[in-house]
Amino acid sequence: MVAKFDLNDDSVVVIIGTGAGGGVLANELAQKGVKVVALEAGGRYMPEDFINDEWDSFSQLAWTDARTTTGSWRVHKDFAGLPAWIVKAVGGTTTHWAGASLRFQDHEWKALTNYGKVEGANLLDWPIDSAEMAPWYEKAETKLGVTRTGDRAGLPGNNNFKVFEKGAKALGLKEVHTGRMAINSSEYDDRMACQQTGFCFQGCKWGAKWSSAYTDIPRGEATGNLEVRDRSHVARILHNDAGKVTGVEYFDKVGNLQMQKARIVCVAGNSFESPRLLLNSASSMFPQGLANSSGMVGKNYMRHTTGSVYAVFDKPVRMWRGTTMAGIMRDEARHDPARGFVGGYELETLSLGLPFMAAFLNPGAWGRGFTTALDSYENMAGMWIVGEDMPQLGNGVTLSETKDQHGLPVANVNFDDHPNDVAMRNHAYALGEEMYKAVGATRTFPTPPYPSTHNLGTNRMSEKAEDGVVNKHGQSHDIANLFVSDGSQFTTGAAENPTLTIVALAIRQAEHIASEMAAQNI
Amino acid sequence: MKHSHPAKHPPVRELSPTLAGISRRELLKRAFATGAMTVIGAGFIAAPDAAWAAEVSVITPEQMAALVQMARDIYPHDRLADKFYVVAVKGYDSEDNKALVAEGVAALEEAAKAQGHESYAAIGWEEDRVKVLQAIEGTTFFQTVRAGLVTGLYNQKEIWPLFGYEGESFSKGGYINRGFDDIDWL
Numbered sequence: 001m002v003a004k005f006d007l008n009d010d011s012v013v014v015i016i017g018t019g020a021g022g023g024v025l026a027n028e029l030a031q032k033g034v035k036v037v038a039l040e041a042g043g044r045y046m047p048e049d050f051i052n053d054e055w056d057s058f059s060q061l062a063w064t065d066a067r068t069t070t071g072s073w074r075v076h077k078d079f080a081g082l083p084a085w086i087v088k089a090v091g092g093t094t095t096h097w098a099g100a101s102l103r104f105q106d107h108e109w110k111a112l113t114n115y116g117k118v119e120g121a122n123l124l125d126w127p128i129d130s131a132e133m134a135p136w137y138e139k140a141e142t143k144l145g146v147t148r149t150g151d152r153a154g155l156p157g158n159n160n161f162k163v164f165e166k167g168a169k170a171l172g173l174k175e176v177h178t179g180r181m182a183i184n185s186s187e188y189d190d191r192m193a194c195q196q197t198g199f200c201f202q203g204c205k206w207g208a209k210w211s212s213a214y215t216d217i218p219r220g221e222a223t224g225n226l227e228v229r230d231r232s233h234v235a236r237i238l239h240n241d242a243g244k245v246t247g248v249e250y251f252d253k254v255g256n257l258q259m260q261k262a263r264i265v266c267v268a269g270n271s272f273e274s275p276r277l278l279l280n281s282a283s284s285m286f287p288q289g290l291a292n293s294s295g296m297v298g299k300n301y302m303r304h305t306t307g308s309v310y311a312v313f314d315k316p317v318r319m320w321r322g323t324t325m326a327g328i329m330r331d332e333a334r335h336d337p338a339r340g341f342v343g344g345y346e347l348e349t350l351s352l353g354l355p356f357m358a359a360f361l362n363p364g365a366w367g368r369g370f371t372t373a374l375d376s377y378e379n380m381a382g383m384w385i386v387g388e389d390m391p392q393l394g395n396g397v398t399l400s401e402t403k404d405q406h407g408l409p410v411a412n413v414n415f416d417d418h419p420n421d422v423a424m425r426n427h428a429y430a431l432g433e434e435m436y437k438a439v440g441a442t443r444t445f446p447t448p449p450y451p452s453t454h455n456l457g458t459n460r461m462s463e464k465a466e467d468g469v470v471n472k473h474g475q476s477h478d479i480a481n482l483f484v485s486d487g488s489q490f491t492t493g494a495a496e497n498p499t500l501t502i503v504a505l506a507i508r509q510a511e512h513i514a515s516e517m518a519a520q521n522i
Numbered sequence: 523m524k525h526s527h528p529a530k531h532p533p534v535r536e537l538s539p540t541l542a543g544i545s546r547r548e549l550l551k552r553a554f555a556t557g558a559m560t561v562i563g564a565g566f567i568a569a570p571d572a573a574w575a576a577e578v579s580v581i582t583p584e585q586m587a588a589l590v591q592m593a594r595d596i597y598p599h600d601r602l603a604d605k606f607y608v609v610a611v612k613g614y615d616s617e618d619n620k621a622l623v624a625e626g627v628a629a630l631e632e633a634a635k636a637q638g639h640e641s642y643a644a645i646g647w648e649e650d651r652v653k654v655l656q657a658i659e660g661t662t663f664f665q666t667v668r669a670g671l672v673t674g675l676y677n678q679k680e681i682w683p684l685f686g687y688e689g690e691s692f693s694k695g696g697y698i699n700r701g702f703d704d705i706d707w708l
Binding site (some may be wrong): 315 | 595597599682685687688691692705707
């Protein structure tokens with residue numbers, strides 16, 4: 001029985017966003033008997049609705065509401081209105097994500113301590129560490145059914161992986177396998193095994209990839225404690241004279257402004273929308289925006305040091321067949337400043353279909369240099385770089401002059417690479433090209449970063465209130481009943497795809513919120 | 523894709539092998555050549571061998587011919603027939619784009635003349651046409667046409683097989699039994 005809560009019910013926890021953070025938190029709280037209203041800006045799409053077509057799927061799932069960009073990053077030049085390729089739907093970006101599920105390495109929790117001060121960077125240690133997170137990671141891996149954890153087998157390697165693996169081994173690289181993936185290698189938790197369909201980014205039509213859209217959300221709803229209101233865009237978080245949040249205003253399905261009262265509000269709209277909402281909620285008591293006494297809301301935006309390497313061979317690869325990202329090389333994930341940068345990176349297999357390859361291989365390029373690459377599409381292999389980038393005070397989200405369809409200022413995203421990011425990317429490009437050349441590549445393409453998929457850090461977690469927005473539980477330093485539950489709470493980015501860590505933090509946060517509620521502390 | 527809202531390629535009516543009521547021989551007789559394309563009287567443009575033909579209602583056949591040539595020179599794929607480029611630019615035959623096309627093609631022709639050519643479409647070598655395009659690369663016209671082609675050309679499912687791309691695979695059960703790991707040359 002799906003719950004239906006009254007707008008004036010001030011005993012509910014309101015969660016804004018239903019992705020890896022919000023969707024998991026909603027279910028975890030509902031399982032503990034906590035009443036939850038989850039407000040999701042997007043619509044509800046299930047596996048049968050997903051589309052094996054890149055542009056049609058993009059139109060269905062992607063967040064294409066207005067955003068603006070500034071800064072020297074190439075995304076600003078080529079995709080000025082699309083700083084991120086993330087999702088507006090129930091399940092959030094867990095519909096689109098590739099499934100790579102890696103724990104942070106020990107040293108990455110303490111970046112400032114282990115890397116030292118880096119000029120121009122605003123590094124900080126997380127107030128938590130590997131030992132603290134280990135049990136939560138294990139719960140997250142079990143929830144997601146991550147391959148190569150527990151007793152779950154790895155996925156089989158597709159053509160793209162075989163090329164990648166052979167190149168890595170030819171160079172003497174050691175840690176290369178088909179990844180730790182939240183994609184079933186055999187039936188698990190009522191979800192079937194991967195059918196090697198490709199189109200992981202377009203929503204898994206088999207449900208073999210974990211997404212909160214068809215796991216945590218319906219399970220939470222089945223408890224009778226969770227109500228999900230889709231197509232509900234939160235405009236503002238409200239507070240009382242005591243400085244506690246009391247509810248939210250949102251535009252409902254038909255565009256009417258509604259007010260939902262709340263005992264606790266949890267923000268989980270990804271690293272652009274979450275700080276945007278806190279900033280748009282400014283009041284006379286909180287003129288800089290909610291939870292922003294530190295001035296850190298919207299600051300320290302990280303997007304991972306990314307880029308791709310594609311290569312053409314003299315024979316077909318057909319990289320699009322099979323699981324998109326089931327392939328990883330981790331030898332460079334370590335911290336080894338002898339390479340000319342701090343932190344590390346992973347190389348992961350990746351492919352795009354022809355339509356997206358045309359859009360992303362070298363945006364803006366034209367003529368035969370570009371088209372001869374596409375002529376060899378069938379013979380291409382591809383990999384993606386994902387590495388730790390530096391938090392910088394100047395990188396982040398501010399309110400734009402541009403307004404959205406509701407009249408609310410949109411997020412402007414400013415980004416400049418740090419020299420450390422550039423050095424890491426160049427190192428990764430060179431290694432990726434070398435890997436492919438070792439297998440006989442006739443041409444390689446160091447491809448620039450796409451619109452961001454990993455968006456982190458704009459409401460960062462800190463020990464001290466002056467250094468960040470939230471404490472070690474994601475609870476805002478300023479307002480006890482206001483939480484941040486998504487990747488924006490990341491203190492630093494680490495080299496790993498962030499979803500597993502977002503899920504682990506959400507499970508942990510649910511435990512904290514439920515026990516604090518029981519103790520009447522919030 | 524230039525913007526966050528990718529333009530779908532414009533709806534295009536079916537291209538007939540010959541125009542209704544006009545035989546291929548008649549068509550060729552009436553035609554005069556402008557480079558690779560042929561303008562056939564008012565409102566029509568066709569391939570010299572009449573393999574395809576398109577009708578324009580707002581812009582001129584000469585402007586459409588220039589757009590088609592420009593599309594091929596921006597994203598040249600020798601294995602793609604002209605008809606795919608025609609489909610990709612057909613949307614410019616509209617009131618909304620009339621001024622953009624008129625000014626843009628005029629600038630293109632001016633750039634061609636400045637480089638000593640009679641007209642853009644009449645230039646024999648692709649390399650020479652590319653030099654003319656480079657002269658107008660910074661214009662809104664060029665960038666609009668180029669950006670539109672990214673979806674207008676490459677999102678035509680009919681061209682995918684020519685690149686080996688197989689498209690949708692769910693309805694066929696994915697590739698689990700259809701060669702996801704069939705690479706045999708490593």
